[in-house]
Amino acid sequence: MRNAYIATDECQAHSHPSADETNDRSPISSKYRAGPETMIPFQLHRKIPLLRRPFHQRDVALRERDELATKLQRTEKELFKTALERNHFQGQVAEFAKKEGPTCPIEYGVDRYWCDASGIYMEGWVDQSNAPVTSLRLEAGENAVEIGTFLQGRNFHAYLPRNPTTPIFVTIVASDQSWRCPIVLPAGPLSSPPWSHERPAAFQQRLFAAQQLAFDTVVGFGNLEGRVVCEVGSRSVAPDSATKRSLFPRAERYVGVDIHRAPNVDVVGDAHFLHEMLGEASADLVFSGAVLEHLSYPWLFSAAVNRTLKRGGMTFHATHQTWPLHEEPNDFWRFSDEALKILFGPEAGFRVLSSGMHNQSFTCAEERTGEFARLPFFACYTHVFILAEKTRDLDEDSVRWPVSPGRSRSRSGRYPSPAPRT
Known part of the structure; x- marks a missing residue:
């Protein structure tokens, strides 16, 4: 592992040759050689002048200087600790090699x-x-x-x-x-930066940027004059949880739909027959969050959304591409962005405006042989979304499935009901 160089106008760093550069042979492969180092590879020298500024700017300059000095001290401590840990391990490797005998000629x-x-x-x-x-x-x-x-x-x-x-x-x-x-393990690289609570909010915003932009579009569209907005799966799951109703103060009407009666629910019913509950061409916007995976027949729901929307209306849905089983027994599906583009694509009477997956996740299988052992090298995604616009009405019998409304309602009703409030 080669040493890093840090150089700015206000700080300089010097590095010493690493073990890779000084050792010709090692009991470890040339790619990951380790050898004892007697010097810490990082030495930061602070050179932070108090900038010559007008008197009224001196306080600002002092604060900037102190903040930078604090950051450099923290960096020095972290690098010092890393160097000590590395030297300690490499020293152990060297001592082990001495005790075990001759150097292995095989890399x-x-x-x-x-x-x-x-x-x-x-x-x-x-x-x-x-x-x-x-x-x-x-x-x-x-x-x-x-x-x-x-x-x-x-x-x-x-x-x-x-x-x-x-x-x-x-x-x-x-x-x-x-x-x-x-065995000396490589240091990386990681496919994405590790999560940190100390990381600024901008990091999380980048993870969810595309979905957030799509939902912001939905909120703006739903707040135009005369809009009728429908949220599927609208019930409030906790006494202090915020609802989406407050995001649409200018909408002419906001309708919350759910399979169970609960706070923030205006219409109780089966979302597979949304158009029968609200009326055809009655809404400008239909959206849901973490609902699609719980619907027995998502293709019927897509058709119901089309029939509920006016032409030119929008629909937005966020769900999971990868997620543990939850809300059983009614946890049925997982979707990729390509799957959502079929459900809410041209064949279903929509035009896709935006879609995507984000927040990488890596799975470990119980069986750890063959391809199962390699699963953690390949990313899944916890979230997937789609934003689409209705472009045409569906024909009467274009989407069919041999299930009666009563049977569908019975199956949907197995979704866990809300716990009674205390």
């Missing part, structure tokens, strides 16, 4: 990995140009896994049960010799 490395409280999955390689490797043994405490087959002659992958704090070692067997060496 190896880990390209990527993921881990949780139960174990670690690794994908790596071993160089067989110096000697044919017959097997690897990965060890973490009392747990071990043997690897005797290499993909493309050099690549390996394995899941190893392990406590997160337990060091990992590899025993390489080649030409009737064996070497036991520590």
